[in-house]
Amino acid sequence: MNPSSKSNTWNPKTYLEFAAHRTRPVEDLIPRLKLEVPGAIYDLGCGPGNVTMKLRTRWPDRTVIGIDASHEMLSDAKAAYGTQTVTWIQGDIEQWSADQPAALVFANASLHWVGEHDILFPHLLRNVAPGGLMAIQVPVTAQAPYQDCIRQVISAPKWRERLAGVHPHDDVYLADRYYELLSPQAANIDMWETHYHHILSGVEPAIAWMSGAGLVPFLTHLDGADRQAFLADYAAAMKQPYAPRSDGKTIFTMRRLFIIAKRA
Numbered sequence: 001m002n003p004s005s006k007s008n009t010w011n012p013k014t015y016l017e018f019a020a021h022r023t024r025p026v027e028d029l030i031p032r033l034k035l036e037v038p039g040a041i042y043d044l045g046c047g048p049g050n051v052t053m054k055l056r057t058r059w060p061d062r063t064v065i066g067i068d069a070s071h072e073m074l075s076d077a078k079a080a081y082g083t084q085t086v087t088w089i090q091g092d093i094e095q096w097s098a099d100q101p102a103a104l105v106f107a108n109a110s111l112h113w114v115g116e117h118d119i120l121f122p123h124l125l126r127n128v129a130p131g132g133l134m135a136i137q138v139p140v141t142a143q144a145p146y147q148d149c150i151r152q153v154i155s156a157p158k159w160r161e162r163l164a165g166v167h168p169h170d171d172v173y174l175a176d177r178y179y180e181l182l183s184p185q186a187a188n189i190d191m192w193e194t195h196y197h198h199i200l201s202g203v204e205p206a207i208a209w210m211s212g213a214g215l216v217p218f219l220t221h222l223d224g225a226d227r228q229a230f231l232a233d234y235a236a237a238m239k240q241p242y243a244p245r246s247d248g249k250t251i252f253t254m255r256r257l258f259i260i261a262k263r264a
Contacts, residue, residue: 021198025137026051037131039103044093045110049077067091101129107136112172121181128263140255142171145241153233187264198252205250206242207235
């Protein structure tokens with residue numbers, strides 16, 4: 001979900017098409033979290049709420065708040081999970097502050113959509129209570145073929161002017177830079193990276209995956225035939241790096257960075 005751009009239209013059903021794969025990092029991250037202080041849990045960029053509910057299930061006695069800029073995503077979250085056990089708030093991550101210091105500030109695959117991480121990351125950790133946690137996961141995409149294909153398509157004369165001013169999200173920093181940003185406020189920091197090799201089925205599943213996330217800023221600015229033409233050009237660029245295997249499956253690799261910072 002793009003938590004900071006209200007101009008982007010997110011489709012919850014498209015995003016959730018690969019829900020089991022998209023939540024793998026969450027299933028690896030949540031078991032590592034031990035909350036030792038009182039306070040609420042904030043899920044920043046909560047999207048359709050499926051990850052927020054995993055936090056709700058893990059800590060049933062905590063106040064859990066899901067925040068997202070997308071009206072469409074929040075509408076689906078409320079329809080799917082109700083409003084009794086989770087508070088859903090529409091808002092931008094870069095403007096967010098907790099009403100009271102949080103036990104956990106959690107962000108799964110959302111902060112890469114927000115700029116100025118030099119300011120953002122220390123700000124988010126300041127919203128955590130002493131002894132509380134900031135836990136994030138962000139995709140590391142700089143050298144990913146799917147991101148190279150985006151740059152290739154939007155730089156073509158056919159789209160350069162049509163999509164002027166629309167860009168892929170900036171790539172995140174490397175781990176050492178985040179350590180520098182967070183360590184002045186942190187009692188300890190745990191960081192690691194994982195490459196997820198998702199085995200996908202269906203017709204052009206890599207295109208379907210990207211249509212629910214990385215392509216959203218571009219598809220939002222296109223309608224009808226232009227949208228279909230853009231997707232066709234992107235599919236052509238993706239054909240070689242994401243060719244189906246002999247059994248018809250496609251391997252879609254995502255590199256992801258995890259950070260758990262405990263507030264001093």
